[in-house]
Amino acid sequence: MTRPSQELLRSISDEHVLRSLMSERKLTRAELATTTGLSKPTVSESVRRLVESGLVADTGERTPGGRGKGRVGSFYSLAEDIGVALVIAIAPDGITAECVDAYGDVVGRTHHPIADPAEVAAVLPSVAAETVAAHNVRLCTVSAADPVDRRTGRLVQLPDSPFLVGELDPVAVLGPLLHGPVVVDNDVNWAAQAEHAALGVADFAYLFLDEGLGCAVVSDGEVRRGHSGLAGEISHLITAGPSGATPFIEVFGELGLRRPGTTAIDVARLRTADPVVLARAIGGVVMALVTLADPEVVVIGGSWGPSLLGAIRDECARLPRQVDVVAASVASPSLTGARASALDQLRTALVTASR
Amino acid sequence: MTRPSQELLRSISDEHVLRSLMSERKLTRAELATTTGLSKPTVSESVRRLVESGLVADTGERTPGGRGKGRVGSFYSLAEDIGVALVIAIAPDGITAECVDAYGDVVGRTHHPIADPAEVAAVLPSVAAETVAAHNVRLCTVSAADPVDRRTGRLVQLPDSPFLVGELDPVAVLGPLLHGPVVVDNDVNWAAQAEHAALGVADFAYLFLDEGLGCAVVSDGEVRRGHSGLAGEISHLITAGPSGATPFIEVFGELGLRRPGTTAIDVARLRTADPVVLARAIGGVVMALVTLADPEVVVIGGSWGPSLLGAIRDECARLPRQVDVVAASVASPSLTGARASALDQLRTALVTASR
DNA sequence: CACTCTAGTTAGGGGGCTTGCCTACAACGG
DNA sequence: CCGTTGTAGGCAAGCCCCCTAACTAGAGTG
Incomplete structure (x- = not known):
């Protein structure tokens, strides 16, 4: 546990000042005092320390730019070369x-x-x-x-x-x-992390349907990667294929939708396939997700996933437990x-x- | 974010003292100083505050109990009625x-x-x-x-x-x-939380096989409950039943292992059933768990789960991704x-x- | 040129933590 | 019995962090 040292207080003050500068780009010491809630002398001291350590620098800019009367203030910002x-x-x-x-x-x-x-x-x-x-x-x-x-x-x-x-x-x-x-x-x-920031939902699943098949589970606001980081590698999940229970990736093989000579899915040809058959297989994956992870919503992303949104929703409506299904909303997630x-x-x- | 107040330091000191008393039951101020790493005056002040607030009390006990020479010290402990x-x-x-x-x-x-x-x-x-x-x-x-x-x-x-x-x-x-x-x-x-404390593994799955069927997923050291708290309710997960793909709970129905008139599994009769058939169904659940949650180990608990450990292990050895399977070790988990x-x-x- | 208004500094107070030293006091040994 | 030893706890001084309040600096304004 942390020790109750005075240095702890100092570092908290410094953190306040730095984070304010990160979000506001440039501020005078007076402005820093109001945004951080610290007193003016405390801010001055902190700025002095941070300038000395090279993290913060005087921009050279001075206040009066139509801002009114009063003494000129100096704008400080993060140092140029801070990284x-x-x-x-x-x-x-x-x-x-x-x-x-x-x-x-x-x-x-x-x-x-x-x-x-x-x-x-x-x-x-x-x-x-x-x-x-x-x-x-x-x-x-x-x-x-x-x-x-x-x-x-x-x-x-x-x-x-x-x-x-x-x-x-x-x-x-x-x-x-x-x-x-x-x-x-x-x-x-x-991608799931980006979608999490956009959605603001703490528990959801992200189904990524592209050349490869992927899935991420966000629980309690964090992506959960599992022991080796392989959580959500759904290629081998058993689901409903055209000829009964089949590993997810094999569904695409059976439908002739894998690019010959590679391990990838042929996205172009896939667009001509029967959406209902694909949606059935995806529904099986969603069902396993709902059962094991209990997401509030299932987000469908990847190059071809969202185009099947309607069919997937119809399929999911038949599942014993209901879940919202939405398309991913973040660009280059x-x-x-x-x-x-x-x-x-x-x-x-x-x-x-x-x- | 926290404000850099002196009160913060005080509360950290108090927390150190309280937590020391929680784990050591009774300590003199001198002992508190060494266990917390704080100085004697700081500890004395903190104890004074905590006694005043009613959280800590002088036990009345004094040191010399064969402990040696020196001035007698007063033992402090948490107040009797602290809750x-x-x-x-x-x-x-x-x-x-x-x-x-x-x-x-x-x-x-x-x-x-x-x-x-x-x-x-x-x-x-x-x-x-x-x-x-x-x-x-x-x-x-x-x-x-x-x-x-x-x-x-x-x-x-x-x-x-x-x-x-x-x-x-x-x-x-x-x-x-x-x-x-x-x-x-x-x-x-x-139960999974108890097993987590015993195992010390951050990512595992807990399969609970009893009158009811349950499962918990521990990720990054915490039980992940999902949006509604229904993560791991595996009764409806599709798995391998005697007549093909079947919801997990239905496997027991098909085998005539559910108690008539109730929704529970008949544990007594289950012990006479073919372990291989049961293990196959369980293997399907484990496979879904491995795929979606990537546990380091799968813990088998519940009244009848561990008795099938061997059969479950054999079944899991045939899965495309390997995972350790162990029996639960905590009593009344x-x-x-x-x-x-x-x-x-x-x-x-x-x-x-x-x- | 006095006035106004803002930026920043100085002075002083309160308080938390530390070190170092002191007192209180029990046990021990000659 | 009395000095020695060793521990519990108190006290004082010092450092330093943050705060408030008052002050200085300096640019506009009428």
Whole structure:
């Protein structure tokens, strides 16, 4: 447990000041006093400390810009070089990299198309190196379109499931390039996190129906990843197929909807398939989700999932327990979720750095 | 966010002192200083405050009891009347009530057998009233052998599932009798909490196989109850039955293992059934659990579950993803879990009361 | 040029925690 | 019996954190 030291109070004051600057970008000491609720002398002291430690800087800007009379005040903000977070999304068709600063602004963005998943291992370090050279990167979040081992951060292949990105150890590749932690997670988990922020619902399930099949369970406001991080890898869940009980992924095989030579689902051809048969299989998955996770709502995402929303709803209406089914609402959800988490981690990292 | 006040430091000191007294029962101020890591004057001040507020009392006991030389010290402990938590387990065959004090000691225990579930509503208030009269009851946890609505605390019947205890609103019955919160949860969830404390595993699933069928999912160290509290109500999960895909509970119906006239499973007759058929059905449930929750281990509990452990393990060995299967190890797990939670809540309630 | 109004500083008070030293007092040994 | 030893607890001083209140600094305004 925490010790009751005076230093604790100081660090709480500093955290108040830093978080205010993160959300308001620039403030005078007087403004800081009102937004934080601290007294003016306390704020002045805190600002003095933070400037000295290099986290905060005088912007040089002064108040009177039509703001009225009175003495001029000095605007303070986070230091220029305070650092950013790197956000990387690895999909079969390419790698997207972004930098977020502590204000939540995206300060850089690149996309590298990839023809073959095998290129990922080669392209990834160069993408990262480019960003690291230009910014003070303090941490990194990675979204990958494959199951991620929770402890190692490695991409893992589950038997007979689509394996889109392929063998990769992002922590080993990226870790040495920057000085902070590298957090890797499955794209569906990140997407669910983004959807959670948008929906404001504490308990829901996210069904991701794309080239790969995924699912994330959000319980008590957090994505629950399970022991190895493989919670929600639903390819092998037994559900209703055209010929009886079948693993979910096999339903697509039986319908001839998997791309030959790869493990992925053929999304183009899928659009011509019978929605009722697909919805029946999806309904079986929803039923298992409702039974085991009891979501308030099931969110359907992925490139082709939402197009079946009506059929899925009809199917779910026949289930013994009712649940709301809605379409995902966040654009590029995986990147959004990874970015939000990166921002959050960056901010706490900075606050902790002031201690 | 918290404000950086000196009162915060004081309350941290008080919490240290209180928690030390909770785990050590009686301590002198000098001993408190060493166990808490605070200085003697700080401890003395804190003890003075806590005695004044009535939470702590001088026991009257003095040190020299063969402890050596030196000046006599005064032993302090939590005040006698500081309060207890009431723990109630409602099962089809009876109601058990316990009182736990802040040390974790069970200071009272009664069991009221019940012939018919309908008696519960009548017996419950008298059981509670008895305890409330004898103790300063500050809160209550209730374990019930039926699904519990998370928001209201009411027992709910799911279509066609065993409904053992029957209609009941423990919060309405018990709430008026005491001055603190009443927390109601399903017996399986409490059992999983007890098993969690014993196992020390953060992510596991608990399969409870008794007159009713239940399951709890522990993720990131907490029981995850879902939106309505119905997560893990597996009676309707589709699994492998003797004649193909069947809801879990129907497997027992098809095998003639449900007690006629009730919704419960006939445990006595079940022991004569083919373990392989049962294990196959259970294997289907385990597979869904592994897929959606990714537990490190599946714990098998309930009156008849562990007796099938071997058959269940054999069945699980055939699943595409492997998982450890072990038998539950905690005796009267529901009561144990509810008691542990009650103790925890009682302690935090007392700590908060000192603010 | 006095007045007004805001930003920031200074002074002082209250209080929490620590260190260091002191007193009280029981047991022990010569 | 009396000095020694060792522990419980108290007291004083010091540090420092936050607060309020009053003051200074400095730019507009009439």
